[in-house]
Amino acid sequence: MSITIENLNKQFGSYKALDNINLEVNSGELLALLGPSGCGKTSLLRIIGGLELADSGKLLFHGEDVEQRDARERNVGFVFQHYALFRHMSVFENVAFGLRVKPKKERHNEAEIKRRVHELLNLVQLDWLHDRYPAQLSGGQRQRIALARALAVEPKILLLDEPFGALDAQVRKELRRWLRRLHDELHITSIFVTHDQEEALEVADRVVVMNKGKIEQIGTPDEVYAAPATPFVYQFIGNVNLFHSRDHAPWTQQHGDAVAYVRPHDIEISQLAQDNTSLPVEVKLVRAIGSIVRVEVAVDGSSEFIEIELSRERFDTAPLTNGDKAFIRPRQFRVFETGVQNELSAA
């Protein structure tokens, strides 16, 4: 089911949590809402789920206005960061909950409920835990049960609020791959909220980058990484070096007061100047991390470090050590005028 959001606003006191949001979620896609904490991503998710009301704007499911509909009437599955399982119920009863509270005439008989719950528990590969209580499960298992519980009512839309936020790194990685596979199997329109860029880029079909209640960019993981639309996206996703036009005029050329954004792996470093735009630097620190080598350099007479990433292969053809003089030149960069930059860094 597709979701359409038009001119959505939400204010908490004097704080604008959502500022004129417009978003189209395609049917069957897995969308990530990515942004720093307090950017409004969770508020947006909760409004879609009917747990909160927007101040103004439109919210349509498959072209149908659902704003007046209660959470229980929206047929939306919601997964919370801290699982929100029912502590006094067994795993089986947790998953069966949605089926048991259906109105009498829609309710399945006990045998059918049992069949469905076991089917869902098999789907999340935890059927062997069906008679345990939530307190006896690990965090990863709890979140999978929470997901099974949300899927029990056959929702048309699945909303996940930082689903892996409370888990440790290893389990997190495993679970997000598992979520992706599960989504490929079920094809439910899904939105998940995260502040972890790696998670968003790895799992989602499309990523919505948010900041301060506004959408900065919507695009595929590749687009938001390779072609960031705003300085904020540049800085939030991946590492970036900033070169101000005051200091490095040749790179920002025609623009007046501007800043060039360059990814660490888009900088070339060599012992000889290639042309007159090359910047003389001194190597400050060389660190080999697995397959890449990270070199930190400083422009002569400046205390600011510039980060460069090279493949180990490339590095070995012309090794550098601390204190070496070298020249750097960007292979690829993007210039934003300072006016824009100021507005964003102030935000």
Place this chain on the structure above:
Amino acid sequence: MSRFRAHSVLPSFNLALGFTLLYLSLIVLIPLSALFFKTATLGWGGFWDVITGDRVVASLRVTFLTSFIAALINAFFGLIVAWVLVRYTFPGKRIVDALVDLPFALPTAVAGITLAALYAPNGWMGQYFAAHDIKVAYTPTGIVVALTFIGLPFVVRTVQPVLADVEAEVEEAAASLGAGRWAVFSRVIFPAIYPALLTGFALAFARAIGEYGSVIFIAGNMPYISEIAPLLIVAKLEQYDYAGATAIAVVMLLLSFALLLALNALQWWTSRRGAR
């Protein structure tokens, strides 16, 4: 024995247990056993005569019945008060929160006199009841009013922290799964707070059984109708019938103990079935 001496990081089990036993003996066990010893001077026949006296039986019935009703009322309305205090923010919330403890702090006699004045047929509130031919003060109803007053904090204060522990997210999860308000309450919230509610009920009930100060002012103290057992004990003491007084006390003690034990067992049983 070795089972109890297992290594533990908690310090000095022996000392702590010894102190606990000594303390409980001094504060609880010795006075209570003195009660039994004094009663024993009556002999079985004398004891039986005292406790089966019509007036004694009637007063015990009044005490336990009014206490039970008051505890039930408190369980219901105390739950609502706790709910409001936990789930909502409103101006003056802290004042309301503090008001709940007032029955703890107020001398019970003051509460009794105040309630009696309010609910007397010519009192502030009593006049409206009187207009409908309902008598509150100087009847068992008045006793229930007084006992409800003094028992309220017990339910609110035991339920409140447990309710606060049930995250709002759990309710939201239930709602998004299609549960209506009643289903959310009966299937999600109530099972979680039920043990605490039962504890609050038991405490309010036990407190009401022993209550004297506030009740005697509002009860009217008519034998067989609105006379409570503690008053009868005081009456016997005033007649220097110490053994008779302790005999009633022993019966109250045993009944209360049996009831509290039953409530505890019920709670233990339900918590074993539920959250582990």
